[in-house]
Every structure is written in structure tokens, then in C-alpha cells.
Amino acid sequence: EAMSDGLILNDMETGLVLEANPAAAAMHGYGHQKFIGLHPTTFTHPDSQRLFPGYIQTAQSGGIFQAEAVHLRRDGTPFHVEVRGVAFIYQQRPCLLSVIRDVSARVQNEQQLAQQMAARIREQASQATLQERQRLAQNLHDAVNQSLFSASLIAEVLPRLWARDPEEAQQSLEDLRRLTRGAMAEMRGLLAELHPLVLTDSDLGDLLRQLGDALTGRTNIPVEVNLMGKGSLPTDVQVAFYRVCQEALNNIAKHAWADRVEIDLRYDTNAAELHIGDNGRGFDPTHVPAGHYGLSMMHERAKTIGAELTVASQPGQGAEIVIRWNNHLKEELSMNGGRQEP
Template sequence: MYKLRMFNMKWQLLSYFFVASLITGSSIYIALEYFREYFAFWEFKMWLFVLILAVCLTVGYIATKRWQRKVDELHLAMLEISKGNFSSRIDMEPVEPFLYLYDAFNTMASAVEQRVQLLQRLGEAEAIREQELTESAVMEERRRLARDLHDTVSQELFAIHMSASSLPKILERNPAAAGKVMDQLIQMSHHAQKQMRGLISQLRPIELNDMTLHEALEKWFPEYCRAHELQGQLDVAVHAEMSEAIEHQLFLIVQEGMANVVKHASAREVRLSIHEREHQFILQLQDNGQGFERRDNSTSHGLSTMQERAQKLGGEVEIMSKLGEGTRVRVKIPRFSEHGESERRERGIEG
């Protein structure tokens, strides 16, 4: 690659100037040598000037077009990096005037890609640790719920059983008092049913467990919308395999986003979509609620946690909202291809 490293920008530019000068000098020499008698005519001088100018402009156009193409390649590669395509590289020829610039860009892009991948892996590892801690907390919560069941519902059911067992004897001895016992039974059963519903709602899992993100959302999203009187629309179109940590973080982001809709948006409709691009996973949550001004975008809206979760995976969160026009939250997570990474390693070894 570096065999002709001296053939850089200045030498190529000088070569174009040399060609233009050589053509100009040759044209003047030929005109003076073979057409000297025509120099008396101004038309000849004008056409000679036009010819030399056209040739020089042609050489300049060829030079600038080639250099513009090189600059455009660099510009397009930079745009790809800015869009999240961290695998973007510029192919370099052995004789390349932009050799040093392209090589510096490719080195920078490789470093950025490696750092974002490392950031994503660290975020995944941290997410897994958080999940383990959450599972431990869930076990403790289940033990608490078991105690609550024993101290509340179990005692209520025991009291209902005792009252129901004594009811036949009360009917024999004092039929008038049986009505009060029946009312107590109804109240206690209603209270026990209410307590049981509360405990069951706490026991409902909000984690992925062994389901994929798509399966968990298909089960959880409609139930959540019905419980909070929302008209929900779910659109998931992801065919690439996601890591467990990414699915877990995206599911938590969806839950936090939906909680924000319920608490702050006063919305009637909400649309959740997850799809993939060549180098990104895109999650979008949009509602038709009251919205908010950008200056009000603070932790009070519960958005900072979503930002932190996305940043753990090397991603970002875009929040678009306007008063009276709802809110749209878009999450972008980089998607790395193992096949592309192995190819880049092979090219690096060959280079």
C-alpha cells in the first residue's frame, strides 16, 4: 500500500499543471514554427488563444472532477458514520493521492467501531448483572407476597369458612341474626377477592423470561393498553437476531415509555413499532397526547432513564414533542454483523 507513498496530492497536482503547461508551450511553439506568417492576422491569434484556453480548461476539469470524486467519497463515508454505520470504510488504491487522508479516516472509523462495540458489550454485561439483581429482588418480593397471602387472604378465607360453618346453627337458633352473618360473608368475600386481585397483579411478570422481545410485547402491550384504556397499535418487524441484553433493555425502555404515556400524556392512542435497518435497530413510541415543550424535557418526564439505557448499548434517544400534538420517542441501537466483522478482520490481516 505504501510502495508509492510519495505519490501524494502535491505531486499529482503538479503533474496536472505540468501537462497543462506542456500543452500550452507546445501549442505556442508549433504556431511560431509553422504558422508564423499567420500571426499578422488577429483572427488567428484569437483562435490560438481559444484553443489553448480550451485545452487548459479541459485538463483542469479532469483534475477537479477526479479530486471532487475523492472528496465526495470521503463525505459519503462520513455521512454513513454519522448515521450509525460504523463499518463504513473507504477503499484505497495502491496509487492514491488521498492515501494519507483515507487511511486516517479508516483508522478513525475502526477505532470508533471498536469503542462502540466495547460500549455495547459493557452495557450488555451490565444489563445482565442488573437482570440478575432484579431476579434476586423478585425472589425476595415473592417471599413477601407469600407472607402477605398468609397474613391477609388466608386469614380472610379462614374467617369466611368459620362464618359459613356457623351459619346453619344460627339459622336454627336465631333466624333473624342469619341476615347479618350473610352480609358479613359478602363483605369479607369481596374484600378477600380485592386483596387477591392486587396480589395477582403484583405477581404478573414484567420481564422477558424465556420469550423473545416480539413474543413478550405481543402479550404485554395489548394487556397494558386495555388496563389503561388506550387504543394501542403494535408493529414489530425484526428478523435479525438480537442479543438478550438488547432485548431486555428495549423491553424496559418500552415499559418506561408506556408508563410516561399513562402518567403524563393523557393520550387515547399509542403506536409502538420496532424495525431494523442494515446497521441499526429502531424503536419508536408515539402517542396523541398533550405533548410538552422542549424546555420541559427533564427528568420529571422519566426520559433520562431511557437515555441511560440506550447509551449503555451505544445508542441514542430522540424525543420529539409539541404541546397539543403528542410525543414521539425514537431509540436507535447500533446493530453489528458478525459476518461483516470477520470480513474486516480478514482484510486487515491481508493488508
């Protein structure tokens, strides 16, 4: 009688409660005598009554039944229980002997923990969204605003400059065209970041030209884009090619000190190659300074699509990044455990 767990003895045939300890009656809100003779459907939530057939079948086969269920107190309040039961002979009749443990506190704690985790995930997602917005806003400020500000200054002085020196004014017009074209390319790039379908639904050659125009607008480095052959790539391959080119051009803008960049995209049957080269100061690929994560990111991009990425550079000799993809190479890399040359 001092047990906190409830003990219930049910008739195997009728299901009626034949005997119970006071703890079982009390946890369901009944006096002991009132509890005797009840059918389990009286104190079992409808959603948990589906467990009855499995309980009986397990007990009849000599097994131990164990499950979590929802029971009902006399006033209709639901509470969570853990049920363990076996077949039992009582007064020469087959019965079900069940141990009932109230686990409401544990379930409530688990639910609270799940709610806290969900709230934390939502907060982290919101923070990530905010950081992404801040990054895009910073890109907008650093690239587009700078280009538009420079363009507005040129446009303001252009009439006076034209009257004084038409040849110099013509050069300023070219600068104005470069700046506005670069700003438009930057805006398209930001649009692609906000709407990823732009990267998959647009022509890859057009996307690479936009990246080149954006670099020229920011740095005044001319970028030549060459397309050889025609074709289309799987979505993940196109996105990876775009990201590799984007990262390579960012590295050129930051570190290369180049005055010429060339991008070559070559299509073949079920294959493609992308070359990004510059005539900058170059570097030793085996000794990349700490904090320069661009190359490792490009290698990871290539690995995800089963492509091969190579880096050719020497100090003072510029650099070339090449990513090669084809179905056969993807299969070979998969069979090789994804290993590829650095």
C-alpha cells in the first residue's frame, strides 16, 4: 500500500478492474472501492486505447508489455503514465497485472526542454537571417553605393570637363559607363543571393559575365569572359561553378594586384571546365597564409559535386584556378572515397 506506483489487475476477458492498490485509485482520482469494477476505457485516453490489443496479445504470448500512454483522472484531466504488464492468474482466471507509473513531471520537463530548444533554434535562425541581411547590406554599401557615389561625382563634373577638355571628358564617360555597369552587376549578384533560383534558372555564361562586370566596377580590372561550346549543367554543378568563380574573383580583388583577368567556360559532352586566371603577383599554393580560406572553400565546393579543382601559381607569375567536372570523374571520385588532389 505504500507503493507510489499503481498496481491494477484486469480480467483478461472483460477488461474490468478486479483489484488495485490505493496508489492506482488515487492517481486516477478515485477512492479504492469506486475504482474496482471500472473498465479501462473509463480511465484511458481515447488516443491510447489503441494499445489494448497489443497489450493483450503480448501478455497472452508470455511477454512483458511496456509502453507510455495517457490516462484520465476522474475529472477528465489527462496525465502521462508508463505501463508495464504481464499475464497473471488470479483466483484461477487469466488476468493482466499492470504497474502504472505517473511520469507527467518527466514528460512536462521534456516538453519544456523541447520548447526551449525550438525557441533557441528559432532565435539562431533569426540571428542567422539578421547576419545575412547585415552582410548583404554591407556588400550593398561597400560595392554598389561606392560605385554609384563615384558615378554621381563624374556626372556632376562632366559638363564642365567636356567644355574644357573633350578628350578627357570622353574618358570620364567611359569610367561612368564602367561604374554603372559594375553597380548593375553587383545588384544582380545581390539579387541572386536573396533569390537562389536566379543561380539555377539563369544561363551560367551570363552569371559569369555579371561577376566579371562587378569586379571591373569595383577595381577597374578588365575581365574577359570566353564561352566555348554549348551545354547545360546539373543545378548543383552550375551553383558550384558560380561560387568557385565568385570566390576566385574575390581573392583576385583582395590579394592579386592584377590588371587583367580572364574567365573561360568550356562545355563538352557531359563535361565542363571553368578557368579563372589573372596576371597578378601570384603565390605559392603550398604556403597559403593563415586566414585565407578561399582556396579551401573552393576545394570543398568542387568535392561536393565530384569535380576536380587545381590551382596553378608561382610568385610573380599570376594564378589560374581550374575546376573540371564530368560524370565519369564524379563516379571515379565516389569510388575513391571522394579523395582528390589538393
